[in-house]
Amino acid sequence: MAERRVECQWKRHVLEQLKLRDRVQRHAFEEIVHQYNRLLEKADLQAVLSERYQSDKYDAPRPHDGSRSDALQQEMAQMRIRHQEELTELHKKRGELAQSVIDLNNQIQQKDKEIQSNEAKMLEHQQQICSLEGDCRELRNTLQELERANQTLKDEYDALQITFSALEEKLRKTTEDNQELVSRWMAEKAQEANKLNAENEKDTRRRQAKLQKDLADAAKEPLPIDPDDDIEVLAEDSSKGGGGETSPHRTLSEALPLHRSHSLTGERRHTNSLSSSPENTEPPAGACAEVRLPTTALHVFVSTSTFTHRSACICKYFYFY
Amino acid sequence: CLDIFSAEMSCLHLDEDSFFECCQHLLKKSEELRDGWSWETVQVRLRMQCKCTHVCKDDDADEGAVEINCPAAEGGSHLCFQFEFHVVFSSSYRTPVLYFRAFSLGKSLSLEDVWSFIQPKLRLTSQDALLNTITQQEHPLLGQAFFMLHPCKTQDFMRPVLQTAQQENRAVNYVLTWLSVVAPLVGLDVPLEYCSDLRPGSKPD
Amino acid sequence: MADDKDVLRDVWYGRIPACFTLHQDEVTEREAEPYYLLLPRVSYLTLVTDKVKKHFLKVMRAEDVEEMWFEYEGTPLKWHYPIGVLFDLHGSNSILPWSITVHFKNFPERDLLHCLSNSVIEAHFMSSIKEADALKHKSQVVNDMQKKDHKQLWMGLQNDKFDQFWAINRKLMEYSTEDGGFRYIPFRIYQTTGERPFIQKLFRPLSAEGAVHTLGDLLREMYPAAVPQEGEEKRLLVVIHGIEPLLETPVQWLSEHLSHPDNFLHICVVPTPSD
Numbered sequence: 088m089a090e091r092r093v094e095c096q097w098k099r100h101v102l103e104q105l106k107l108r109d110r111v112q113r114h115a116f117e118e119i120v121h122q123y124n125r126l127l128e129k130a131d132l133q134a135v136l137s138e139r140y141q142s143d144k145y146d147a148p149r150p151h152d153g154s155r156s157d158a159l160q161q162e163m164a165q166m167r168i169r170h171q172e173e174l175t176e177l178h179k180k181r182g183e184l185a186q187s188v189i190d191l192n193n194q195i196q197q198k199d200k201e202i203q204s205n206e207a208k209m210l211e212h213q214q215q216i217c218s219l220e221g222d223c224r225e226l227r228n229t230l231q232e233l234e235r236a237n238q239t240l241k242d243e244y245d246a247l248q249i250t251f252s253a254l255e256e257k258l259r260k261t262t263e264d265n266q267e268l269v270s271r272w273m274a275e276k277a278q279e280a281n282k283l284n285a286e287n288e289k290d291t292r293r294r295q296a297k298l299q300k301d302l303a304d305a306a307k308e309p310l311p312i313d314p315d316d317d318i319e320v321l322a323e324d325s326s327k328g329g330g331g332e333t334s335p336h337r338t339l340s341e342a343l344p345l346h347r348s349h350s351l352t353g354e355r356r357h358t359n360s361l362s363s364s365p366e367n368t369e370p371p372a373g374a375c376a377e378v379r380l381p382t383t384a385l386h387v388f389v390s391t392s393t394f395t396h397r398s399a400c401i402c403k404y405f406y407f408y
Numbered sequence: 409c410l411d412i413f414s415a416e417m418s419c420l421h422l423d424e425d426s427f428f429e430c431c432q433h434l435l436k437k438s439e440e441l442r443d444g445w446s447w448e449t450v451q452v453r454l455r456m457q458c459k460c461t462h463v464c465k466d467d468d469a470d471e472g473a474v475e476i477n478c479p480a481a482e483g484g485s486h487l488c489f490q491f492e493f494h495v496v497f498s499s500s501y502r503t504p505v506l507y508f509r510a511f512s513l514g515k516s517l518s519l520e521d522v523w524s525f526i527q528p529k530l531r532l533t534s535q536d537a538l539l540n541t542i543t544q545q546e547h548p549l550l551g552q553a554f555f556m557l558h559p560c561k562t563q564d565f566m567r568p569v570l571q572t573a574q575q576e577n578r579a580v581n582y583v584l585t586w587l588s589v590v591a592p593l594v595g596l597d598v599p600l601e602y603c604s605d606l607r608p609g610s611k612p613d
Numbered sequence: 614m615a616d617d618k619d620v621l622r623d624v625w626y627g628r629i630p631a632c633f634t635l636h637q638d639e640v641t642e643r644e645a646e647p648y649y650l651l652l653p654r655v656s657y658l659t660l661v662t663d664k665v666k667k668h669f670l671k672v673m674r675a676e677d678v679e680e681m682w683f684e685y686e687g688t689p690l691k692w693h694y695p696i697g698v699l700f701d702l703h704g705s706n707s708i709l710p711w712s713i714t715v716h717f718k719n720f721p722e723r724d725l726l727h728c729l730s731n732s733v734i735e736a737h738f739m740s741s742i743k744e745a746d747a748l749k750h751k752s753q754v755v756n757d758m759q760k761k762d763h764k765q766l767w768m769g770l771q772n773d774k775f776d777q778f779w780a781i782n783r784k785l786m787e788y789s790t791e792d793g794g795f796r797y798i799p800f801r802i803y804q805t806t807g808e809r810p811f812i813q814k815l816f817r818p819l820s821a822e823g824a825v826h827t828l829g830d831l832l833r834e835m836y837p838a839a840v841p842q843e844g845e846e847k848r849l850l851v852v853i854h855g856i857e858p859l860l861e862t863p864v865q866w867l868s869e870h871l872s873h874p875d876n877f878l879h880i881c882v883v884p885t886p887s888d
Contacts (some may be wrong), residue, residue: 097862098616099872104856105623112855113651116630116710120649127646131671499815500744500799516722543736544726546693551810552723560743560752 132166139163424580425495427504430583437602489517490583493585493596498547504583506590507547507554518554519544522594542594557590565589620870624854626773627654629700630710633665636684639681639717641672648878653773654697654854657738657872658683659728660688660771669715677717682725684714689721692728693737694803702803703853726838733760735767738875742766745799746785748815749868754785760849770874778874785876794818794865800878802828802836812836818865828867829860839882 263408422430431447437582438445510517519542527562545556564585573580591598627838628651630866635645648668652661666681667810668778684688685703690713694702704711720727728734742763746755768777787796795818802812812835818826832839832851840860850857852873864878872878 097621097859100865101620101856102616102623102860104858105627105854108855109623109627111627112630112709113626116649117628117651120630120651120710123649127648129666193835207808318627499813500650518727543732543740545690545737546726546810548811549809551808553726558740559844560747 135163135166422502424497430581433581434584439598440599498559501559503559504586505559506557508594509554617870627854629654632712633715634671634711636714636716640677643672643674645669650851652696655695657734658692658696660734663886679717680720682716684721689724691725693726697854698879701855705883706886737765739763741875741877748797748799749795798864798868799876802880802881802882804882825863827860828858828862828864831864836882848885850883850885852883
């Protein structure tokens with residue numbers, strides 16, 4: 088900044104000094120020198136003319152003056168010729184200059200017109216520029232707003248996406264767990280059933296075997312045939328539960344497997360089924376020695392899934408005895 | 409001394425100091441040969457080399473002059489010309505420049521007179537070419553009217569010489585070489601002996 | 614910059630009012646009135662004094678007329694110096710108009726160069742331009758110009774045509790931005806005392822570190838007496854084109870804008886006027 092000021096200083100100094108110099112050395116003398124020279128020309132002409140008239144006055148040729156006036160006359164004639172030539176030259180030049188003045192004036196007018204039209208165009212363009220700038224600004228604002236809204240939506244979307252992923256993961260895991268639990272439960276149930284069946288079978292076989300043995304034993308025993316012996320044994324034996332027929336019942340009771348009931352939380356609860364459950368869930372069948380198929384389910388195990396598309400899995404367990 | 413010359417060869421330009429050295433060498437030779445060159449100092453730092461020769465020309469003879477020391481004021485059919493040659497260093501063109509003037513009976517000679525004197529000595533081509541190169545100029549140190557041989561072509565004719573010398577690893581005295589080219593144009597004689605001991609045992613340029 | 618253009622114009626159109634008087638020893642047939650003329654500062658005496666010659670020839674006999682030459686207070690005026698330089702050097706302390714004495718006899722052979730036609734002036738002018746360009750551009754710009762360009766420079770000066778001249782001269786004022794200026798500044802320092810006509814040496818517009826050299830720097834190196842020390846009275850004026858630029862003016866700018874048409878910066882060192 089200081090440099091510019093210093094630069095301005097010395098440059099301005101030069102400019103001022105040049106103007107001052109011109110004022111003193113040129114402008115003060117220009118006009119006067121010009122006028123002086125004009126006067127000089129006129130004076131020269133006058134001097135020559137006056138000498139000519141002088142010599143004309145004394146028409147008689149004087150020897151000692153002759154050469155001088157001759158020289159003067161010659162000089163005069165020469166000067167006249169020279170001036171005539173100069174005059175014609177100047178006239179011609181004046182004509183040319185006048186013509187060029189006209190031409191230049193026309194050019195100037197044309198240029199002025201052009202300038203005007205250019206300025207008008209420029210103004211128009213300027214206005215256009217202003218309005219376009221305004222539009223531009225508005226559009227830019229709108230754009231900014233839209234961008235902001237878009238960004239907000241994006242952020243929300245991202246957040247939701249994250250939540251979704253988390254939940255999805257959770258579901259997956261839960262489903263996995265569920266699957267695992269279900270399959271485990273089923274496996275266990277299957278195991279249980281198998282065990283039960285196996286035991287039932289074993290029991291049945293044992294009873295059969297016992298029965299056969301009893302039958303065999305009974306066959307061996309000579310039984311007095313009493314015409315008074317009736318088969319009313321059944322009624323008497325129901326409370327006691329004795330006899331061959333009741334023993335399988337008892338044995339069956341003994342043979343009843345332990346109930347295992349599962350809650351949905353996976354806890355196992357052993358219940359002693361020897362005495363309670365059959366009586367809880369079924370009509371007492373103790374008096375009856377018949378083997379019959381249960382018609383109703385002891386336990387209903389329902390497993391459903393709400394989040395996945397796995398089919399509902401309903402298991403019914405049947406107890407055979 | 410020879411080192412200065414080889415340093416000079418590395419650039420095609422002359423500077424004031426090497427100009428001075430070259431001139432000193434020339435002056436030494438000039439003393440030996442009694443050739444009349446002297447060293448002038450103008451205002452302490454300014455230097456140039458100058459020589460004043462008296463040359464006599466016989467009007468009847470066609471050929472050029474013989475350099476003899478003859479007193480200027482001798483009558484008869486002899487016309488004595490007094491030539492003055494100056495070698496000045498131009499810092500603008502970085503070359504030596506030759507200035508000269510001639511007098512006859514105390515009166516300065518015009519360019520035409522000088523030319524008419526020189527021309528028989530030269531077997532050059534056109535007059536125009538030379539008149540374009542020799543002009544009347546103000547002597548830069550003395551301020552007086554001299555004829556000058558324009559230095560703008562000096563580099564053109566010096567370059568091949570210097571390059572060749574550099575390739576051949578020869579020492580060159582710039583001023584001497586230059587003088588040997590321009591001197592004939594102005595009727596100045598530069599004897600061959602100047603080059604004799606530029607390097608002992610070597611042949612002259 | 615508009616200012617720079619103004620400077621160029623003011624320099625070109627500078628004028629000096631002069632009064633030409635015939636020397637009393639010249640033989641005339643009748644009294645010769647003095648002839649007044651506004652001389653262009655940037656031109657040369659023999660180029661602009663045709664009217665002067667015609668004016669005085671009117672009163673003289675042909676046999677008395679030899680080559681015209683000029684003198685001021687006994688000092689022959691060297692026509693090959695620009696008129697402005699001659700005035701600043703010799704006549705700046707005189708009152709205006711500058712009184713020049715006209716001679717037609719006894720041409721001072723030792724001191725003045727002959728000028729028998731305009732082609733001599735042209736040759737001199739062109740050789741100055743070439744020398745200036747040798748310093749500024751190693752002669753590359755001027756050698757690349759065609760002959761018609763050289764002619765245009767001369768015609769521009771001869772016919773006082775600013776635009777015609779500068780159309781070509783601007784090329785001589787150019788330099789590459791990495792150089793920051795010309796190689797060397799073409800200048801000459803003139804003084805009224807001393808044997809030597811002028812001082813001309815190599816001078817760079819920028820220092821090795823890139824600092825801009827000013828007029829003060831130039832003078833301190835070339836003419837220390839022109840730069841007064843602290844407390845000293847100013848005994849010498851440093852004049853270019855009739856003005857005293859400030860010492861802090863950069864020489865590169867001076868060379869571009871205050872040179873003469875011959876591309877040299879002519880600097881006059883004159884004693885301060887003692888009133």
